[in-house]
Amino acid sequence: MTPKQFNPCYVTCPYRDVPATSLWASAIASLPLDQLNPQLPSPLRMSQRTRIGTAGSCFSQHISRALVRKGLSFQIVEPAPEWFTPEDRANYNYEVFSARYGNIYTALQLVQLFERAYGRFQPEDFCWRSPDGRWFDLLRPRIQPNGFASRQELVVDQQCHLAAVRRLFETVEVFIFTLGLTEAWLSRKDGTVYPTCPGCGVGEFSPERYCFHNFTVAEVTAHLDAFLNGLRAVNPGAHVILTVSPVPLAATMEPRHVLQSTIYSKSVLRVAAEETILRWSNTSYFCSFEIITATFRSHEFFTADRRSVAPSAVDLAISLFLKQFSSSDETAAEPAPKIEHATPGSSDGSEVICDEAIVFAALADHRAA
Numbered sequence: 001m002t003p004k005q006f007n008p009c010y011v012t013c014p015y016r017d018v019p020a021t022s023l024w025a026s027a028i029a030s031l032p033l034d035q036l037n038p039q040l041p042s043p044l045r046m047s048q049r050t051r052i053g054t055a056g057s058c059f060s061q062h063i064s065r066a067l068v069r070k071g072l073s074f075q076i077v078e079p080a081p082e083w084f085t086p087e088d089r090a091n092y093n094y095e096v097f098s099a100r101y102g103n104i105y106t107a108l109q110l111v112q113l114f115e116r117a118y119g120r121f122q123p124e125d126f127c128w129r130s131p132d133g134r135w136f137d138l139l140r141p142r143i144q145p146n147g148f149a150s151r152q153e154l155v156v157d158q159q160c161h162l163a164a165v166r167r168l169f170e171t172v173e174v175f176i177f178t179l180g181l182t183e184a185w186l187s188r189k190d191g192t193v194y195p196t197c198p199g200c201g202v203g204e205f206s207p208e209r210y211c212f213h214n215f216t217v218a219e220v221t222a223h224l225d226a227f228l229n230g231l232r233a234v235n236p237g238a239h240v241i242l243t244v245s246p247v248p249l250a251a252t253m254e255p256r257h258v259l260q261s262t263i264y265s266k267s268v269l270r271v272a273a274e275e276t277i278l279r280w281s282n283t284s285y286f287c288s289f290e291i292i293t294a295t296f297r298s299h300e301f302f303t304a305d306r307r308s309v310a311p312s313a314v315d316l317a318i319s320l321f322l323k324q325f326s327s328s329d330e331t332a333a334e335p336a337p338k339i340e341h342a343t344p345g346s347s348d349g350s351e352v353i354c355d356e357a358i359v360f361a362a363l364a365d366h367r368a369a
Contacts, residue, residue: 021040033296036295039287044174044239045327046174046326047326049073052073052173053097053098053168053172053176054097054098054177055099055176055178056177057245058180059180060243063243063321066318070322074098075098077099077164078094078095078161091145093140093143098168099165099168100140101140101165102140104177104195105181106179106181106215106220107179107223107224107227109184109195111227114230117163117165117166124187124189124190125209126138127151127154129151130147134146135147135149135153136148137157137158138203139194139195140161144157169235169238170235172235172238174238174325175231176240176286179243181249182214182216183215183254184215185197185210187209187210188208188211197210214253217268217271217272220268220269220272221272221276240280240283240284241284241285241286241325242277242286243285244273246289247308248262248306248307249265291317292316292317
């Protein structure tokens, strides 16, 4: 006899009616690895006319480039000077994201950017003068490789940047934000969060001025709520797509193995993203993290350092992203880039710009000394 005959309740089991994608046997075990797609259909569709903005960790730069290649309207509100070469644009962080804010690794960094743009938050400790007299923006350490000639020049550039950020938030239709980290460094004065620890390449570290903090699920969720509340106030129709970077931590300040810290950080960000999309109807989630880390292809999706994401993995994630959110008739071909104001100089390259390079350089200099 079959198990059904011994258990009449089997016929009422609710799992009998779930779709094939809800069952491991049909969604994972029975499929070739190159056919695994953990993303389910979404009602959100972006056309070539949809104004799309991007921000987040270094991995999100791949999304910006894909938007360009596919002819979608990658919104750039802070274009490079016309005479800049592609190399200049990348070196000075123009058109890597929609505005020249550099990498935004934490949700609190995004909230504070929004608050700064609307004059509701002004960090006390935001710049640093190097020994050779050049001035650097601690909140955007990679945007000016050689620094500014004066503090005033830095401030003027910052004001122009924040005006561009306001334009972005008020006009963007779909805003894609990639969550990257939970570990961060904060100012003890006013809670300003920095993309990198002051003193690691730019700035001077002082334990009296800066402290390490590792955000919890509740904190990240609250920060995302704060940003979405602010965005709704200035742009009620905007939709937000959240992603989680699959790139492991380069280093941890927690007293544990960096692998444990990586799993903690990504788990927190994934849960916070889930809680956010459950509460906000104008948010979606794209599973780039799951595609690259949990489809059983780590041996080919990461390079020899077991951290850098291989081009094949990026290509797969981006193709599934476009399949998920773009109109099918507008992603079959790759037309000429359609970009507002300028063509991103970084769109042709494969290298991403990561602030952790500053940390690695600082460590190398320390060990060589």
